[in-house]
Amino acid sequence: MSLRIPVAEPQLAGREIEYVTDAVASGWVSSTGKYLPLFERAFAEAVESEHATTASNGTTALHLALAALGIGPGDEVIIPALTFIASANVVVYTGATPVFVDVDPITWTLDLAQVRAKITPRTRAVMPVHLYGHPADMTGLCALAAEYGIAVVEDACEALGARVAGRPVGAIGTIGCFSFFGNKVITTGEGGMVVTNDAALIERVELLKNHGMSPKRRYFHPIVGFNYRMTNMQAALGLAQMEQLPGFIERKRAIAARYHARLRGVPGLRLPTEEAPCTSVFWLYTMLVDPASGLDRDGLASRLAERNIETRPTFIPITDMPPYQEAGERYPVSRRIAERGISLPSGTALTDEQVDLIAGAVREAVGASQRSWAVATRPVLSPLPAPVAGLLTDGAGLLKTA
Numbered sequence: 001m002s003l004r005i006p007v008a009e010p011q012l013a014g015r016e017i018e019y020v021t022d023a024v025a026s027g028w029v030s031s032t033g034k035y036l037p038l039f040e041r042a043f044a045e046a047v048e049s050e051h052a053t054t055a056s057n058g059t060t061a062l063h064l065a066l067a068a069l070g071i072g073p074g075d076e077v078i079i080p081a082l083t084f085i086a087s088a089n090v091v092v093y094t095g096a097t098p099v100f101v102d103v104d105p106i107t108w109t110l111d112l113a114q115v116r117a118k119i120t121p122r123t124r125a126v127m128p129v130h131l132y133g134h135p136a137d138m139t140g141l142c143a144l145a146a147e148y149g150i151a152v153v154e155d156a157c158e159a160l161g162a163r164v165a166g167r168p169v170g171a172i173g174t175i176g177c178f179s180f181f182g183n184k185v186i187t188t189g190e191g192g193m194v195v196t197n198d199a200a201l202i203e204r205v206e207l208l209k210n211h212g213m214s215p216k217r218r219y220f221h222p223i224v225g226f227n228y229r230m231t232n233m234q235a236a237l238g239l240a241q242m243e244q245l246p247g248f249i250e251r252k253r254a255i256a257a258r259y260h261a262r263l264r265g266v267p268g269l270r271l272p273t274e275e276a277p278c279t280s281v282f283w284l285y286t287m288l289v290d291p292a293s294g295l296d297r298d299g300l301a302s303r304l305a306e307r308n309i310e311t312r313p314t315f316i317p318i319t320d321m322p323p324y325q326e327a328g329e330r331y332p333v334s335r336r337i338a339e340r341g342i343s344l345p346s347g348t349a350l351t352d353e354q355v356d357l358i359a360g361a362v363r364e365a366v367g368a369s370q371r372s373w374a375v376a377t378r379p380v381l382s383p384l385p386a387p388v389a390g391l392l393t394d395g396a397g398l399l400k401t402a
């Protein structure tokens with residue numbers, strides 16, 4: 001029996017132990033210490049943001065972003081029906097109302113026409129979620145938001161390293177948030193980051209995350225804040241992870257390219273794409289299985305589980321959860337993705353041989369013929385048809401957009 005291949009696993013082979021040990025040895029184990037500003041600076045640079053401030057996790061980062069914008073009871077925030085539950089929960093934490101829209105069938109991110117249709121005088125913000133590492137249409141969304149004077153809060157928790165027309169996601173909108181949970185692009189165990197180019201907004205985020213304590217007068221709290229701080233030990237881990245980020249991004253894209261080359265053309269499978277001018281980080285390589293092909297998503301998952309290959313079903317639409325349930329079938333694209341979607345192992349530690357083994361197991365399960373690609377030593381890929389043209393060039397050049 002081969003070893004189980006997980007959907008995601010952290011890679012901690014850099015200077016993690018050195019930096020965390022240093023943080024512990026220094027005695028600065030709580031939310032003060034040199035690694036916090038070092039991590040924040042490295043992160044701000046990587047996402048080309050003026051400011052970055054750490055948070056205890058991605059959820060608290062999102063909550064801080066909304067709270068800093070002054071969003072509260074009576075306000076509406078537009079979010080996609082298909083996302084991780086935290087995107088909706090943070091809206092509820094503020095007292096505001098989440099307003100759901102369906103996602104685009106290609107990118108699985110906010111459908112712009114539906115966003116426009118759901119804007120009301122109460123709408124204060126729209127929250128694009130760069131799902132599975134593919135950016136939302138930020139250009140269109142920012143223009144729309146500017147037209148209506150609403151904020152754009154990027155949930156970039158799954159998309160560190162993804163870009164829109166060369167610009168990293170996170171600070172394209174008004175404010176953006178990242179998660180460093182163990183399965184994300186980088187990890188600090190638990191952790192998050194808020195980024196923005198707005199100095200007043202980051203000041204407000206920092207005030208809110210630190211009990212609302214005035215930076216000018218200790219133990220004076222002009223507002224009701226939270227304790228959403230990250231520790232220096234986590235930031236030490238984060239800094240070591242940041243040193244490896246370019247390699248992580250390149251590896252994720254190379255894994256996606258390799259899956260793509262081995263699975264394209266397989267009947268019944270709809271592979272993830274990359275819509276120009278976006279580059280995806282392929283956080284999880286997630287495809288759709290057409291049940292008409294004879295094997296449905298859950299069937300494929302069981303067949304792969306028998307081979308010790310772990311998979312993950314796509315998110316369930318938020319509107320299917322008891323706190324958010326809505327009558328009717330208004331989000332057909334989200335529903336179809338939820339029913340048919342499956343994520344294959346996508347951790348950066350995967351070897352090419354493991355990717356080949358997984359792709360072979362998928363082909364076998366869906367009854368596709370095995371091809372002789374297993375002998376290829378270099379992932380040299382032929383051009384892909386639109387809309388994925390521009391995605392794949394060669395194993396090393398995947399960060400480039402065509």
Ligand SMILES: *Cc1c(COP(=O)(O)O)cnc(C)c1O
Pocket residue numbers: 057058059060083084086087129155157158178179180181190191192
């Ligand atoms: C992971 C994730 C979050 C929440 O991050 P945590 O660090 O787990 O709190 C929010 N939104 C999306 C889309 C995520 O994938």
